[in-house]
Amino acid sequence: MYRSELTVDLAALRRNVATLLRALAGSELWAVVKANAYGHGAADVAGAALGAGATALCVATVPEALALRREFPTARIVVMGPAGSREVALARDARLELVVSGDEVPAGVRVHLKLDTGMGRWGLSELTAPSVEVVGLMSHLATADSDAGYAEWQIERFRSATAPYSHLTRHIANSAGALRYATARFDAARCGIAMYGLSPFGTDPAEDGLEPVLSWTSHLAQVKLLPTGHSTGYGRRYVAEQDTWIGIVPVGYADGFRRDLTGTQVRVGGELRRVVGTISMDAFAVELDRELPVGTPVVLVGRGVLAEEHARVAGTITYELATGINSDPARARRVVVS
Numbered sequence: 001m002y003r004s005e006l007t008v009d010l011a012a013l014r015r016n017v018a019t020l021l022r023a024l025a026g027s028e029l030w031a032v033v034k035a036n037a038y039g040h041g042a043a044d045v046a047g048a049a050l051g052a053g054a055t056a057l058c059v060a061t062v063p064e065a066l067a068l069r070r071e072f073p074t075a076r077i078v079v080m081g082p083a084g085s086r087e088v089a090l091a092r093d094a095r096l097e098l099v100v101s102g103d104e105v106p107a108g109v110r111v112h113l114k115l116d117t118g119m120g121r122w123g124l125s126e127l128t129a130p131s132v133e134v135v136g137l138m139s140h141l142a143t144a145d146s147d148a149g150y151a152e153w154q155i156e157r158f159r160s161a162t163a164p165y166s167h168l169t170r171h172i173a174n175s176a177g178a179l180r181y182a183t184a185r186f187d188a189a190r191c192g193i194a195m196y197g198l199s200p201f202g203t204d205p206a207e208d209g210l211e212p213v214l215s216w217t218s219h220l221a222q223v224k225l226l227p228t229g230h231s232t233g234y235g236r237r238y239v240a241e242q243d244t245w246i247g248i249v250p251v252g253y254a255d256g257f258r259r260d261l262t263g264t265q266v267r268v269g270g271e272l273r274r275v276v277g278t279i280s281m282d283a284f285a286v287e288l289d290r291e292l293p294v295g296t297p298v299v300l301v302g303r304g305v306l307a308e309e310h311a312r313v314a315g316t317i318t319y320e321l322a323t324g325i326n327s328d329p330a331r332a333r334r335v336v337v338s
């Protein structure tokens, strides 16, 4: 039996793409599949997203793009992170598009100039007349999920700075921008997290009509009665106040079930149960209300167990949880349903 199983539901992904396309009302959707599609599998997600109407793929690095190029010979692929000089030659040969955040525009490769309109990270502070290589102008929102005033100010700065070049493809929106700001649509939106059915706002994704694409399941590998005063796990952080049934799930932080998820809830045989004690590298414990058989299914993510809720408990965001899940076949079985 596998320790855990990761299921990627490409039908849900296609429905999320359709939801985003409706929100974008005519602007293009570019599928952000960096970091192995936020842990969901870059090639599977890219194929499904393109099939559902996305018109380009966005990644962070040239090697990520080259791997996709082998699978998708004709797709438009945009590398959003910086490329070194040796990578520029590879990008040219592979017909990739690069994002340029400095003054030097490489020759012979299609580029998008990135303006820093207030993210304070990559990007040009000022835009001068773009050269022939430039096909797009872009920027990135710092607060589309939190501070509307600042986001609108960034969008306006982008609009006025790029107005003279409206013949180029202009794009600024991420998922939160695409879902919340009609003014951020321009020609295309670069959407990642929402495509995966995770909320960019940390709320229930259903509120935005999104469905989680990934589910993660395991089982009780051992069930035992912890007598009063006995503990489970490193550091004795959980001590039974009364005789308590606990189940051991063979998933730990090396699988991406983070150490700071103590206290979150998972679904054990259909009921929500609390994760107790210190999460170890390969296992964690859940508190049960009665003895349950070994093999009882445990849902870690999916079927009503929201990654957003885990993120809240761990004090992080779903982006970090999703990209941290380990889909190495030595640890988990990965299943793709279409």
Ligand SMILES: *Cc1c(COP(=O)(O)O)cnc(C)c1O
Pocket (backbone or CB within 6 Å): 032, 034, 080, 140, 173, 174, 175, 176, 190, 191, 192, 193, 194, 200
């Ligand atoms: C990762 C990334 C995105 C996607 O953001 P989401 O919030 O996942 O939609 C868009 N643009 C850039 C530049 C990015 O790095």
